Amino acid sequence: MHVGSLKAEYAVRPLGTDVDRPRFSWVAVAPGYGAVQTAYQLRVRAGETGSWDSGKVSSSQSFGIEYDGPALTPRTRYHWSVRLWDGSDQETEWASEEWFETGLLDEGFGSAQWIGGETSSAPLLRRAFSVDGSVRRARLYASGLGYADLRINGQPVTDAVLDPGFTDYGRTVLYVTHDVTELLRTGSNVVGAELGRGFFGMNTPNVWRWHQAPWTAEPRLIARLVIEYDDGRVAEVVSDPSWRITGGPTISDSLYTGETYDARRALPGWDAAGFDDSSWSTASVVEAPAGRLRAQEHEPIQIIETVDPVELDEVRPGVWIADFGRTTAGWVRLRVRASAGTTVSLTYGETVADGNVVAVNGHVEGDRIQRDEYIAAGSGVEEWEPRFSYKGFRHVQITGARADVQLRVVHSDVRSVTGFESSEPAYEQFEQAMRRTVLSNLHGIPTDTPFYEKNGWTGDAQVGAPTMLATLDLARFFTKWLGDIRDSQAESGQLPVIIPTNGWGFAELAPATEWPTVYPILLHEMHRTYGDERLLREHWDSLTRYLAWELDRVEDGLSVSVLGDWLPPGYSDGPAPEDRRLTGTAYLYRAVLVAAEIGDLLGKAHDYRKAAAELADGLNRTFLDRGLAVYRSADDPDYRQTSNAVPLAFGIVPEELAERVAANLAADVEARGFHLNTGCLGVGVLLPVLTAYGYGDAATKVALQRSYPSWGYWFDLGADTMWEMWEADSRSRNHYFQGTVVQWILENVAGLRNAGVGWERIVVRPDARGETASASIRTETIRGRVTVMWRRVSRVFSLEVHVPVGMTAVVHVPSESATDVAAVPQSLAGSATYEDGFTIYTVGAGIWNFTSRTA
Template sequence: MPDLPDGWTPGGPLNAGMLKTEYAVRPLGTDVAQPRLSWIATAPGYGATQTAYRILVASTPELLTPESADVWDSGKVSSARTFGIEYDGPPMTARTRYHWTVQLWDGLDREGEWATPEWFETGLLNEGFGPARWIGGQVESAPLLRKAFAVNGAVRRARLYASGLGYADLRLNGQAVSDAVLDPGFTDYDHTVLYVTHDVTELVRTGDNVVGAELGRGFFGLTSPNSWRWHEAPWTAEPRLIARLVVEYDDGRTTEVVSDESWRITGGPTLSDNLYTGETYDARRALPGWDAAGFNDSAWSAAAVVDAPKGQLQGQAHEPIRVVETVAPVELTEVQPGVWVADFGQTTAGWTRLTVTAPAGTVVGLTHGETVADGNVVAVNRHVEGDRIQRDEYIAAGNGVEEWEPRFSYKGFRYVQIDGLTERPDVLMRVAHSDVATVTRFTSAQAPYEQFDQAMRRTILNNLHGIPTDTPFMEKNGWTGDAQVGGPTMLATLDMARSFTKWLGDIRDSQAESGQLPVIVPSSGWGFTDLSPATEWPTVYPFLLREMHRAYGDERLLREHWNSLTRYLAWELDRVDDGLSVSVLGDWLPPGYGRGPAPEDRRLTGTAYLYRAVLMAAEIGDLIGKPNDYRKAAAELADGLNRAFLDREAGLYRSADDPDYRQTSNAVPLAFGIVPDELVPRVAANLAADVEARGFHLNTGCLGVGELLPVLTAHGYGGAATKVALQRSYPSWGYWFDLGADTMWEKWEEDSRSRNHYFQGTVVQWIYENVAGLRNVDAGWERIVVRPDARDETTSSSIHTDTIRGRVSVTWRQVSRVLSLEVQVPIGTTAEVHVPSAAPADVTAVPGQFASEPSYQDGYTVYTVPAGHWSFTSRSA
């Protein structure tokens, strides 16, 4: 440790904050047998390191001392690890709250303070739902279920464990049990069914009580014939519920209410609900007080015990969907008598809240769409039978002011067309998506960069509803190719640890006996032969596993998926022909190619993505100690691709199908490391030359768009990449935004069928890594590279990201030839900082004594620095 300036300490004292269990703060109802614990280590000064930790787990916060911890004391463990640390005490008890804390030691073996305690609570674990049964019944509309029960004493704790398929709006004594919507999450119900734990302690009361549920169809009971055959899924059935309410009293007694034949059922006011067509609600059929004590349910029927879904029940661990914003229209226009169009000024996913005063029987229609044509909202979906698309209907009760919003469907829209009213309508947009946290903030003096960042963030969130989808308006499907190209940006922008963990489980559940994976996940069975095989799509499996390890250092995930992963890759490799992988999709939707695949030979990208997939699998195998020969398979694929498509004399990749030079065909092999070393400069130069010849326009579809700008920048053509990024004419992102876009679109053309599609918006990843200059290059942010390459056309940029180790930030500003660079490095991370400069002598580092001796590479002075806040000034940038 070098000498320290007065007043500075060598990274101590070291303390822990942001304690999480299984990536969550205070998770309620975890079914993980050995939950993983994590924290953020913090200390003043520079160069702080964690050398040891001690974890205590106790049954109450008062017992969290080394002398009295009654569940688990890890003892002092020599380790720098701050995440993924498994609970290693006695087997956990179901339905139990555990409290925990941690103490850290720094590089001088000094003890930090015990962290502020946190807790986690187990779910049902192996105890299950006991005598509870799945119940339902034949009713003509969305079923209402209720059960009256008595509470006879002071309640210490009450928990409701429940799963309603497809969705359940759960009530207790007239109130919602949570603010979650469209719950529980969508899965392959033949393999996994999610239940949710609700803390209802404050809702139960002494005396008479009622627990109730209204059930929606979701993807479990979807009925409209559609291209993806959700109406014919093997699990398709009428809605049903399983519930277990456990009430614990202060005197030690426990009573339970479980779903069985004693519950009552009737048809409710929701006449129909469908994820594609919308909902119809007849307020005249509403039953005020049905979910509260004192309601007479004698006219209701006894609930029937119904077949359980085949899937295994497990506690829902990913973030629920919530209403996160309410938006008023920016414009409301009467386009014809009795027909109004509301423009909410933003493209979103969610639904409309209606407030109305109208005579009984008045039908108010609400049609949702992303565009308007000839004054009318466009709501057309060729994939779903019938004329009704994204249309809700409310039938008024006629009893004064009435307020309603749907509960079992969501729509992709900016505009809503309202019909059936003579008076000016009162409508609000309700924005709803998986409630994942934003972890990154970005700013720049170049306004389009900020615009792209905000649009991509909004587009991703609009496509998170328990799974990562492709479009909330059209499909709502979990296309694997979309997540393949968008995954890194999603991980860089949002906390996707729990959401992607869940979806990776969906991928595994969707696997066929042969090992094959479908192109959408979950799947009804569609996507194994339909638009398949498409190698570039399901190879998301190893890629996303590796990206999760890179973002969160998650080794358990790698181990849990290894067997399924190897089965899948065996299926892919078995169909390789002459070193090539056949694919039917390819670089989907390049400019000018409408609704079809790219014009080039799809075996090129298919083979390239399989090459990257097997390399990812080789790395995963190394990380978890599983010997494999995937690198040999990768070399054979690279040889096959180069043999078939590389023109060595011209220094470019092409196929017999190409109508012209294809940027994706060249950017992807460069990005994946397939190009022979001696040809890399020529292939990169030809790519840059083509970009320039097109007036700095791209001709890439969804696969190439995310690789083009990083490849150009990495090979010294950052100026060309910048011109493409800031292009305003077709095809470009600027073209969209000049047309009024606020989200990313599916197609480059103005007639894009979806205007809420993230797979063409991966320019944001380039902005983060090359304009802001922050790149994560090792497991769990253990090592980062700071290198602002693409500085053309902007004078400043700032990014901060809350990682699993703590906050990383990079801020730079250039005035004339002087560049100021600020870098914040959390404990456990090492940063390689590349400062633009003409020579090392032109750069000043503060505090210089903590930085490595700089080297000089290609116009950058390079420092390696540990934890701390660093300042660099370059006088020759």
């Protein structure tokens, strides 16, 4: 056995954490079969001084191990390592050391002050200082609101963009730690910042009233540069009135309207030593935002990829349209030669109509939407790209001058953890499209669309979270957003429908139970995926306050909701036709059951199971026709698949009626020619429910459908991402909440399901194999890599499963009988049971191979 993949707080070498008891994790790897970890030993040191040694701890735990030594000191790098013992009590070598570094902790920003000033454009701030010795280490701790482009001696201090992350600035403000040691030089130095507005200083009127948020103010900065010399001296440069300020060349910036940059106003060298800033003003000390300053722990937003257009056509004289061949989020980098004062306009959109890129947004005031403007300096070939806004688009319309453009793909730098392949091209296409769509909507928060709103709609994350967690490492990302949820909670306990919020979403489109119930359900998913108990403890009080608010408004066992199964086919205005109390009550039932599990785990008293039973009774009493075994409401124009699939998926249907309800669901799907009529709530549960009740072939036909409404219909129209609506004229073409079919593809086609806390137990059961000759999935879990690969040739079915140390797999091998299965290693012979067309084995760590004959 050996140990690797060492992480602290889910990160490799985190720089600047404010967590006072960081958690450690690792992955144990061993050849052969049945390897187990029986003990571990952790060592942590600061410099050459030991800080904590856990000693040998008898445990199979490999994640969530809390630091338990002396209190950590601010601005300190700690090195750590671990060794393990296996089932034979043989110890491994110590793992190669890793490190984490603390941020400011309780020390804070010292004498640094928030500074800014009145400028007519994006402010530039600078401060000259001297370095008079050999620098051992230098760190810049800074928060610029809404965004800060930080520089030292003319160089960027980071490759992060749109930084720091968006929060409820009245509760939390994030600062970022930067290692700037290599940017300093002996003698004169300069630290500088250009500030953008983001959601903090939004001044574009919009229906969500971001321009009227309680925190809305002009951009501002707080910074603390700490320089440690080899001789032991420590010097600091902090933000205060000694800084200088002026308006820069970025004339305007808005997340909704884009940016205007006047290159004639550029100040070359403003961020370097020797620049004459005598005409600049003295920076003013400004009011600090109300939120508490905390270290940014989640992944930064970054430029992930640079892509050339697949086409750049002059559609009419003086108008060019670039097509990048993909729908994404980010911006373009411009390269142009034009005379001074020429305005090059860049309009971004997902579609083209009548020879123009479509850039219309009825939620934002004015006719300027997603448009950047570059005013040339006339200095030859000029290059520029925006820094304080991102856009959702595939096409860019260029006017003013012929220019070259390159796509800059921009999103939170989260790690992909899953690879999927299949002989069915549509499944691969859907999985890749969903992945691109999700990534396009990760910008420090999970958004709904990068074009229209950029809002953190809770319902979207609610339905998308299982698929998102199955494909991406979102431990840090969702930990941050769960903090945003807690920050957004009203005194009453109510949660809004968008998070963060400025207050919008408590009355508008509310109550909408299916949306904010993401809170308990996401906590549960984080525990299931990462075994994260700390999150449960930290959020328990806020969670119970929220559920108390929800349960207090229940009437006759029902929860009122105004949103429901959003955007089913034929209802492009939004709400589904059925009584929304059905889905509202179902989601509250699921939420309180999840809370009951959390309460049991934490040892907290609760009566959530009683509340769940009352909700199930109210829902069934009101909406279940027991004679027909159908859920329906007086509002229904026809049979509603979501109304029946959701109660089945959540376990609300009385046991004696479940098979009949499922049969009626399958019959309706078939009667529609294997089409769905679900919106965002039903789409993710329809196919899993059909498959679970033995209608996998029907589920497969729905998944592979090519006519409206279906995913195939979108892709035959040229889609490369998931759309918001089933209709061909869908408003948004980069919207993941209708793309949760991918969860079914991974769990039922590939056949891999997480069935325990922190992937302690998996179920391998490819029970939706119709129309597919092979599928494989590879997933990096908190315990290590899991792989499932299967192939069918004629009646011979081959299955290979890789199980990491610390995990148990229940493997369902499709077969006509148990005697038709050959297994490697042969020690598995005779250890299986047979049920419903599957021979079932339970195995531990190792690579397991099975071959069988199937019908």
